[in-house]
Amino acid sequence: MDEKTKTQIKDMIHKNKVFIFMKGTPDAPECGFSMRTIEILKSYKVEFGYFNIFEDEEIRQAVKEYANWPTIPQVYINGKFIGGCDITEELHKSGKLKKLIEE
Amino acid sequence: MLTIQQIKEKIEAGLPGSKVEIQDPRRDGVHLKAIVIYKGFKDKSLVEQHQMVYATLKEELKEELHALGIETHEE
Numbered sequence: 001m002d003e004k005t006k007t008q009i010k011d012m013i014h015k016n017k018v019f020i021f022m023k024g025t026p027d028a029p030e031c032g033f034s035m036r037t038i039e040i041l042k043s044y045k046v047e048f049g050y051f052n053i054f055e056d057e058e059i060r061q062a063v064k065e066y067a068n069w070p071t072i073p074q075v076y077i078n079g080k081f082i083g084g085c086d087i088t089e090e091l092h093k094s095g096k097l098k099k100l101i102e103e
Numbered sequence: 104m105l106t107i108q109q110i111k112e113k114i115e116a117g118l119p120g121s122k123v124e125i126q127d128p129r130r131d132g133v134h135l136k137a138i139v140i141y142k143g144f145k146d147k148s149l150v151e152q153h154q155m156v157y158a159t160l161k162e163e164l165k166e167e168l169h170a171l172g173i174e175t176h177e178e
Contacts, residue, residue, distance in 0.1 A: 032134075033170070069150075070157050071171075086172055087149045 001062040013076040016049030022073040033085035034073045040092045117159025136172035144177045
């Protein structure tokens with residue numbers, strides 16, 4: 001991954017407290033896992049940033065390397081990788097996600 | 104496409120001593136779910152645990168397996 005892309009990713013995940021790399025957009029998710037993750041994030045009424053990985057193939061591959069995580073969606077809170085759909089849902093159910101968002 | 108049995112064997116080979124069950128909740132052979140019981144998950148974060156499972160399927164995950172749900176347990 002080249003420096004330019006790495007910097008782009010870093011800027012995105014630090015510009016917003018909560019950030020998601022997803023397939024599609026929050027209002028028009030194009031994958032069940034992205035849709036489920038957006039539903040969870042929206043339930044917290046927190047403002048979050050997003051990037052539709054279909055818009056940039058380079059970013060799409062780079063985020064997998066950046067987080068050492070092979071699938072999309074990917075959720076970040078305070079610039080830290082939290083997980084994909086499964087983990088976001090597990091943290092949501094256990095109440096840990098609420099704490100992470102409110103920290 | 105790997106069969107369910109092959110996925111199970113790959114994860115178990117990659118995590119020695121683990122017990123793996125692969126579910127196909129939507130019965131479509133694509134949106135699979137792997138339930139992995141492995142002592143080595145102890146003291147690891149959820150992200151690390153899932154990364155350990157993904158690491159056993161590195162090649163396959165590049166193309167097809169974008170829809171592998173994962174659930175991990177220590178015992």
